[in-house]
Amino acid sequence: MSEIASRPVSRSFPLSAVLFLLTYLAARIGIEVFPPGSPLRVASALLPVAPFGWFLVDMVRGVRALDELQRRIHLEALAFAFLVFMLVMMTLGLLELAIQLPPEDLAYRHVWALMPLLYYFGMWRAQRRYR
Amino acid sequence: MKNRLRELREERRWSQVELAERLEVSRQTIHALETGKYDPSLPLAFRIARLFGMAIEVIFDDGEAPPRAERTSARR
Numbered sequence: 318m319s320e321i322a323s324r325p326v327s328r329s330f331p332l333s334a335v336l337f338l339l340t341y342l343a344a345r346i347g348i349e350v351f352p353p354g355s356p357l358r359v360a361s362a363l364l365p366v367a368p369f370g371w372f373l374v375d376m377v378r379g380v381r382a383l384d385e386l387q388r389r390i391h392l393e394a395l396a397f398a399f400l401v402f403m404l405v406m407m408t409l410g411l412l413e414l415a416i417q418l419p420p421e422d423l424a425y426r427h428v429w430a431l432m433p434l435l436y437y438f439g440m441w442r443a444q445r446r447y448r
Numbered sequence: 449m450k451n452r453l454r455e456l457r458e459e460r461r462w463s464q465v466e467l468a469e470r471l472e473v474s475r476q477t478i479h480a481l482e483t484g485k486y487d488p489s490l491p492l493a494f495r496i497a498r499l500f501g502m503a504i505e506v507i508f509d510d511g512e513a514p515p516r517a518e519r520t521s522a523r524r
Contacts (some may be wrong), residue, residue: 323462383474384472384473384474384477385473385477385488385489385492386473386474386476386477386486387477388478389486401489444476446485447476447480447485447486448476448479448480
């Protein structure tokens with residue numbers, strides 16, 4: 318099979334993504350475990366930053382290695398995810414002004430996870446067009 | 449845009465994967481090109497033309513240019 322045809326977004330992509338998710342979970346646990354004001358609590362919150370940097374470099378390298386159609390699919394997915402996420406953030410912001418929204422349910426730590434979901438939905442949508 | 453990619457590939461008995469390898473693109477791209485769902489960039493169109501040893505307009509037809517024979521007779 319063609320190397321490009323079978324190439325994932327990046328060779329180390331799953332590893333960097335898994336490491337990022339593990340450090341995110343560790344950060345959530347660290348924040349629960351360490352008392353407020355503790356430097357370890359702050360360190361826990363910043364724990365996923367470095368693995369995310371690796372994940373980011375991996376993603377960019379992977380996209381650069383793709384062929385032109387696959388890049389177009391990613392571009393369409395990103396445009397879709399970016400704009401829908403913008404709509405969600407804007408609507409939540411306006412609703413926040415209009416009514417009392419539960420801060421626990423709509424905190425940044427929950428809303429950010431919507432972005433990769435929208436991105437993958439956008440990928441699925443764009444892939445379907447070229448199938 | 450219409451193209452003769454499938455016809456030219458099948459003449460050479462290449463699979464989509466083989467053609468993808470020769471052009472250094474994914475099999476999905478070959479499929480999208482053959483079904484007319486995607487038009488290649490100019491560099492890829494040149495690579496395709498070079499691989500088959502033909503001019504780009506022999507492989508790709510945007511439906512606007514007059515047939516080659518017509519153009520040749522017009523030049524005379």
